[in-house]
Amino acid sequence: xxxxxxxxxxxxxxxxxxxxxxxxxxxxxxxxxxxxxxxxxxxxxxxxxxxxxxxxxxxxxxxxxxxxxxxxxxxxxxxxxxxxxxxxxxxxxxxxxxxxxxxxxxxxxxxxxxxxxxxxxxxxxxxxxxxxxxxxxxxxxxxxxxxxxxxxxxxxxxxxxxxxxxxxxxxxxxxxxxxxxxxxxxxxxxxxxxxxxxxxxxxxxxxxxxxxxxxxxxxxxxxxxxxxxxxxxxxxxxxxxxxxxxxxxxxxxxxxxxxxxxxxxxxxxxxxxxxxxxxxxxxxxxxxxxxxxxxxxxxxxxxxxxxxxxxxxxxxxxxxxxxxxxxxx
Numbered sequence: 126x127x128x129x130x131x132x133x134x135x136x137x138x139x140x141x142x143x144x145x146x147x148x149x150x151x152x153x154x155x156x157x158x159x160x161x162x163x164x165x166x167x168x169x170x171x172x173x174x175x176x177x178x179x180x181x182x183x184x185x186x187x188x189x190x191x192x193x194x195x196x197x198x199x200x201x202x203x204x205x206x207x208x209x210x211x212x213x214x215x216x217x218x219x220x221x222x223x224x225x226x227x228x229x230x231x232x233x234x235x236x237x238x239x240x241x242x243x244x245x246x247x248x249x250x251x252x253x254x255x256x257x258x259x260x261x262x263x264x265x266x267x268x269x270x271x272x273x274x275x276x277x278x279x280x281x282x283x284x285x286x287x288x289x290x291x292x293x294x295x296x297x298x299x300x301x302x303x304x305x306x307x308x309x310x311x312x313x314x315x316x317x318x319x320x321x322x323x324x325x326x327x328x329x330x331x332x333x334x335x336x337x338x339x340x341x342x343x344x345x346x347x348x349x350x351x352x353x354x355x356x357x358x359x360x361x362x363x364x365x366x367x368x369x370x371x372x373x374x375x376x377x378x379x380x381x382x383x384x385x386x387x388x389x390x391x392x393x394x395x396x397x398x399x400x401x402x403x404x405x406x407x408x409x410x411x412x413x414x415x416x417x418x419x420x421x422x423x424x425x426x427x428x429x430x431x432x433x434x435x436x437x438x439x440x441x442x443x444x445x446x447x448x449x450x451x452x453x454x
Contacts, residue, residue: 141378157185160181162300164178171425179301181441205280209233210231211274213237219241223250288378296327298323303331310437312420316345321379338429340422342366344395346392347360348374349390359373360373367395367415369415391423398419405440421438
């Protein structure tokens with residue numbers, strides 16, 4: 126007799142767990158700043174909610190990226206630490222890996238687009254990194270990094286698709302929830318999904334009823350499309366002011382984490398993003414770069430019904446290129 130199986134597929138274990146985030150937090154103790162959580166009466170009145178901003182713009186190197194970079198580099202084998210690492214980045218990950226390498230005495234090479242904000246390039250160079258430029262639209266930065274890694278015996282440190290990077294980034298949300306208490310919503314910027322997936326891991330463990338909302342630029346909506354279709358989408362060199370979110374897609378590690386743990390993905394236009402950024406500058410006196418303001422823009426533009434809720438927002442970075450942004454003032 127023919128039968129039809131009703132057994133469900135066995136769920137696959139997630140590539141990064143809260144234990145990994147907790148271990149990263151121990152590694153980062155006294156190595157990264159426990160950045161402040163800021164509140165604002167004006168923001169609460171505007172949103173009709175209680176809002177807590179996690180100020181990673183005040184982190185070492187000016188962005189959350191230092192958390193993952195230091196966590197990943199400390200876990201390299203001794204021989205690899207001597208040979209060094211290569212990373213590719215538009216700026217903040219470059220600075221973070223360079224500074225972590227400087228602290229740990231690990232040689233660092235960074236592949237960076239020629240049009241990256243000069244303030245970020247000079248910071249990475251100032252931390253002692255070797256810089257290799259490439260032209261957007263030509264050879265991919267991933268291919269360049271892999272070639273250099275093969276030639277020099279370097280370890281590739283992805284800006285987001287690396288388990289130790291994800292775990293390190295998750296410590297920002299861990300601290301936020303520990304300091305602010307349980308949250309109903311957590312708004313997180315999204316590029317390649319390292320911060321978003323790490324934050325979602327921490328939220329699932331510490332505030333399981335919270336809804337984690339990823340926010341990305343409308344011009345680079347690959348993560349939102351991937352989230353809705355459950356199929357990985359890509360975008361090539363998205364034209365957005367949020368240079369830290371110009372990644373082509375979620376990664377092999379971050380994509381399943383986002384699908385499993387994130388409640389929603391939303392997008393904001395560059396105009397909405399700049400409005401949120403300047404509001405943070407002017408009213409909260411917080412210097413945040415465009416990518417760093419993505420979460421706030423998602424909140425301010427009413428991308429979720431939050432009235433009466435307790436809301437966390439991660440301000441992911443503060444390395445604003447004032448020469449570039451002055452034309453929008």
